Amino acid sequence: MSDLQDAPVLLLAEFDTPGECLHAAEALRDAGYKDFDTHTPFPIHGMDAAMGLGDSKLGWIVFPAGLMGAIGAFTMIHWMNNIDYPIIIGGKPAGIASLPSMIPVMFELTVLLSAFAAVFGMLGLNKLPRHHHPIFNSSRFASFSNDKFFVSVEATDPKWNVDKTKALLEGVHAKHVELVYDDEEGGDELEHSSHASKGHA
Amino acid sequence: MSAAETEKKHSHPTNEWVMSGPWAGAWKIFAVIGALGLAGAAFGYTTDPRRFAFSWMFAFITCLSVALGSIFFVLIQRLTSAGWSVTVRRTAEFFAYGILSLIPLFIPILMTTGHLFPWFGGEHAGAKEHGAEHGSISLITPAYAQQHAAPDHAAPAAPAGHGDEHAAPAPAHGATGMAPAGMAGMAAGHGDPASHGGPAAQAHAEHEAHALIHKGVMAKKSAYLNKNFFYIRALLYFLIWTVLAVRIFGDSARQDSSKDPKETLKAQAFAPPATFLFALSLTFAVFDWVMSLEPSWFSTIFGVYYFATGVVSSLAVIILVTMALKNSGPLRGAVTPEHFHDLGKLMFGFNVFWAYIGFSQFMLIWYAALPEETTWYHNRWDFGPWAKVSMAILFGHFVLPFFWLISRNFKRNLGRLQIGAAILLCAHVVDIYWFVMPNYALGSNEFSFHWLDAACFLGVAGVYGAFVFFRMTKHNLVPIGDPRLERSLHFQNA
Numbered sequence A: 001m002s003d004l005q006d007a008p009v010l011l012l013a014e015f016d017t018p019g020e021c022l023h024a025a026e027a028l029r030d031a032g033y034k035d036f037d038t039h040t041p042f043p044i045h046g047m048d049a050a051m052g053l054g055d056s057k058l059g060w061i062v063f064p065a066g067l068m069g070a071i072g073a074f075t076m077i078h079w080m081n082n083i084d085y086p087i088i089i090g091g092k093p094a095g096i097a098s099l100p101s102m103i104p105v106m107f108e109l110t111v112l113l114s115a116f117a118a119v120f121g122m123l124g125l126n127k128l129p130r131h132h133h134p135i136f137n138s139s140r141f142a143s144f145s146n147d148k149f150f151v152s153v154e155a156t157d158p159k160w161n162v163d164k165t166k167a168l169l170e171g172v173h174a175k176h177v178e179l180v181y182d183d184e185e186g187g188d189e190l191e192h193s194s195h196a197s198k199g200h201a
Numbered sequence B: 001m002s003a004a005e006t007e008k009k010h011s012h013p014t015n016e017w018v019m020s021g022p023w024a025g026a027w028k029i030f031a032v033i034g035a036l037g038l039a040g041a042a043f044g045y046t047t048d049p050r051r052f053a054f055s056w057m058f059a060f061i062t063c064l065s066v067a068l069g070s071i072f073f074v075l076i077q078r079l080t081s082a083g084w085s086v087t088v089r090r091t092a093e094f095f096a097y098g099i100l101s102l103i104p105l106f107i108p109i110l111m112t113t114g115h116l117f118p119w120f121g122g123e124h125a126g127a128k129e130h131g132a133e134h135g136s137i138s139l140i141t142p143a144y145a146q147q148h149a150a151p152d153h154a155a156p157a158a159p160a161g162h163g164d165e166h167a168a169p170a171p172a173h174g175a176t177g178m179a180p181a182g183m184a185g186m187a188a189g190h191g192d193p194a195s196h197g198g199p200a201a202q203a204h205a206e207h208e209a210h211a212l213i214h215k216g217v218m219a220k221k222s223a224y225l226n227k228n229f230f231y232i233r234a235l236l237y238f239l240i241w242t243v244l245a246v247r248i249f250g251d252s253a254r255q256d257s258s259k260d261p262k263e264t265l266k267a268q269a270f271a272p273p274a275t276f277l278f279a280l281s282l283t284f285a286v287f288d289w290v291m292s293l294e295p296s297w298f299s300t301i302f303g304v305y306y307f308a309t310g311v312v313s314s315l316a317v318i319i320l321v322t323m324a325l326k327n328s329g330p331l332r333g334a335v336t337p338e339h340f341h342d343l344g345k346l347m348f349g350f351n352v353f354w355a356y357i358g359f360s361q362f363m364l365i366w367y368a369a370l371p372e373e374t375t376w377y378h379n380r381w382d383f384g385p386w387a388k389v390s391m392a393i394l395f396g397h398f399v400l401p402f403f404w405l406i407s408r409n410f411k412r413n414l415g416r417l418q419i420g421a422a423i424l425l426c427a428h429v430v431d432i433y434w435f436v437m438p439n440y441a442l443g444s445n446e447f448s449f450h451w452l453d454a455a456c457f458l459g460v461a462g463v464y465g466a467f468v469f470f471r472m473t474k475h476n477l478v479p480i481g482d483p484r485l486e487r488s489l490h491f492q493n494a
Helices: A018-030 A058-084 A096-125 A141-145 A162-171 B003-014 B021-047 B049-079 B086-097 B104-111 B127-133 B142-147 B154-163 B180-190 B193-197 B199-203 B206-221 B227-258 B261-289 B302-328 B337-368 B371-381 B384-405 B408-412 B414-441 B451-472 B485-489
Strands: A010-015 A036-039 A149-154 A176-180
Touching: A010 A018, A010 A162, A018 A036, A018 A149, A018 A162, A058 A096, A096 B337, A141 A149, A149 A162, A162 A176, B021 B049, B021 B302, B021 B451, B049 B086, B049 B104, B049 B227, B049 B261, B049 B302, B049 B414, B049 B451, B086 B227, B086 B302, B086 B337, B086 B451, B086 B485, B104 B227, B104 B451, B227 B261, B261 B302, B302 B337, B302 B414, B337 B371, B337 B384, B337 B408, B337 B414, B371 B384, B371 B414, B384 B408, B384 B414, B408 B414, B414 B451
Parallel strands: none
Antiparallel strands: A010 A149, A010 A176, A036 A149
16 A cells, blocks of 8 residues: 555535635635635535636637537538528528528527536536545535535645645634545445445435 | 614715716706707707607607616516615616606607608508508518519419519419418408408509508508507506606615615515516507507517617616716715626626517518518618618627627626627617618618707707706615615625
């Protein structure tokens, strides 16, 4: 077993109130941390700014997808009805002058591809679906969906330093700070530990 | 919270959000512009009453849409019990209340009904108009209609031929080759198949048949389109709007001093019936005043179209005015980029809705190609100058603002949002111009911008603006007694 596996993968700090959680996020942001997240039972207004989150990248996925929908629908109908097999419907010319008849399909396909791009883009940007995350190894973490507020700092953060990060989190009045270790996704070692069942719940 | 704190919280904004700074005197500027505009309009009335009639209608309908859109904005906030919008709601209430100033401005329309409405039996009436109203539908199939205009193509050319009868007289209205769908549609449209396709009509020359049809259509519509009912309806619309404006502004303004949360509940209880009255009165008003300028034409979606353009323009006005008041001081601290972001979202969304409705109206008419329905677009597309205006609206009212405002960052950047709102407001004025003005010279290639258009617009907008901005100096610019004020002040989108 190497040292790498023994090293903690994240620090988890627990708070009692949304306000403390928000201020902890601000403190981490101001200290220059990037790879951290907050876990709360409900959305907290101002959290985006407190965490220093930039603009969502989703728009850069959705917009081209929507544009592709419009262009794809137009190309498809134009090819089928005007070029490959010109067909006159309702006395309308088989040509670009019949654009109005294409617009509903262009609109629908724009909406469809945009929606797909938004949903799957969101999943992709969130690295989902993901079956397991080490954070679930913490026995206290389950209450994030009940009445507790958590801040987690990943060991991949460039500013990561177990002692300093821990001190920082304690400095913003964390109720409880713990180191969380990876269990190699259900490896033998921790199979019998008390966390295992919670981890996969 | 202690009583002292409560006191402090309420007294703090009272001193702050009142009209001051450069905009405090804005109503005087509006009043001067309005007076000059009215003087010009009055002069124009004596020299060219017909042009004055249409110019005034354009100006009146433009400003009316802003007032009605503002009423709708307030009603929606009340219906949804919204907290975010409290600090910008008062601005909308001022513009909604401004509808009272438009009541006397309706008098010139009553004075010129004979010029405006062909069905009114005034100077306008006569055979020369109906040909244009039933004009060519070459818009529908430009190439196809030309290719198939020859008499021997009766069956496929029937829809096109109907409108082209002056050039190609052969396909009679009642010809057996007429597409069944088109026939059914026309029968429904005219309500009386005999007058349309019956043997009697066939015996007449095309033009006379048309005159008969026109006469028949107008006879059918006379139960609605007649002088007395027109006056009664106009009275009813203004009555409804007066009640809405007084209630909307009154409920909110009373709360400034009473701080009574019950006023909010009262306003919210009033909103649902008010919304019904609003929707019906707006729809029928625009049927009466704009759609009946070309009385043989009809579109059931027309009211929704006007509603959509009104909501967009009023949101543009609310954005521009709150931003000006924020930048110059009076609304500083009350309105934040969060509010502008939401107003921008609403404006963007309703502009897409406007385009959706506008296209829905166009596509159904284009697809069915019924002569009595296509005239509206015939008059706005088949004549060079108006076709350019139509394109300008398509790009200036939809394509450009759509791509400008689609980004979240552009809606949160006040300068860019301001540009977007200004573009939409200008496009809205053109949109209403495009509603009204083609009726001035139906069926001809005539497009001329007349100085009276500008004079009437400045006159009506000046009076409306002066009324609204004067009232702003008399009341708080933020509903300081609203129980949700604090929530709105600290509102955040995310």
